[in-house]
Amino acid sequence: MNILIVGASGLVGSNCQAYLSQFDEFAVLGTHLSFETTNSVYFNSCDLADTQNASLDEFGPEVIVHCGALTFVDYCESHPEESHLKTVVSTQNLLAAARRHNSKFIFISTDYVFDGEQGPYAEGHPVNPICVYGAHKLAAEQLVVNSGLAYLILRITNVYGDELRGKNFIARMLNQIAASEPIALTLPHDQYATPINARDVAKAIKVLLNGKKQGLYHLGSTDYMNRFQLAERVIHKFAYEKAALTLTNTQALAQAAARPLNGGLLARKFLSEFPDFRFTNVDDYLTTKLHA
Ligand SMILES: NC(=O)c1ccc[n+]([C@@H]2O[C@H](COP(=O)([O-])OP(=O)(O)OC[C@H]3O[C@@H](n4cnc5c(N)ncnc54)[C@H](OP(=O)(O)O)[C@@H]3O)[C@@H](O)[C@H]2O)c1
Structure with missing residues (x-):
């Protein structure tokens, strides 16, 4: 299975690339935007016409994992246009690419789609973002849901783990x-949340893919x-x-x-479908x- 990981120079994406690449069943291509790594190629999801973009036609992604976003929450608040471009438009563009290749789309989202009145949250709780970042992540989620493609939306929060830039x-x-x-x-x-190791996000993606799952899942440990x-x-x-x-x-x-x-996410649905999975x-x- 050919898996394209957009944002593989970041915390979640790099863990996904490192973990999934270990398995013979997956051929993984990871992308960066500004931070080149030894095993990533340049891809600007804000501009599909960027002539330097790696060729997706050559790779033929069967799955696109979209880990790219403008993740600095306070910066997004004062730069809503840039946030919209990097979080909403980039998703729109990648959905167009996914449609061309008939790829399954995996979108990484957040508990910031909620207002934090009643967390930790299960999937069925009504959304109500209270900041620009949360509103844009929700808008991107809605594009994914309405895309007509097979998709997974994985909401996570407070991610930590190994990463080249050590910025978490x-x-x-x-x-x-x-x-x-x-x-x-x-x-x-x-400010409460359910911290998650980026490596566990990668492991969850593997079991969800192998289980041919679709839809919305919250991921989180018992922390x-x-x-x-x-x-x-x-x-x-x-x-x-x-x-x-x-x-x-x-x-x-x-x-x-x-x-x-009172943020945070309950992984009840995920764990009920994968009772042997252990979040660290x-x-x-x-x-x-x-x-x-
Ligand atoms: N970290 C958290 O606590 C947390 C919590 C909830 C949800 N999330 C979500 O998880 C995802 C990954 O977050 P992260 O913490 O791994 O973020 P990160 O470390 O900041 O990485 C973001 C990645 O996206 C890339 N990127 C940004 N804009 C792009 C564009 N226009 N085209 C292509 N690539 C682009 C960056 O590339 P360069 O660095 O090379 O420029 C980087 O590889 C995001 O969607 C975020 O909203 C994260």
């Missing part, structure tokens, strides 16, 4: 610990915690002494974009780093 929250803390740098963070106690607790978990695991965590709340932070406070937890990941 946990990776940044681990890098500071490895460099013996002081860590000083002011974090809210009222449900706020930002402060997440940072505390890292500090305690490493018994790191050069850390100062200050507790605050969302109102005091005055972030540009509103956050779904933050602690499992930290244990692997402690002994690395």
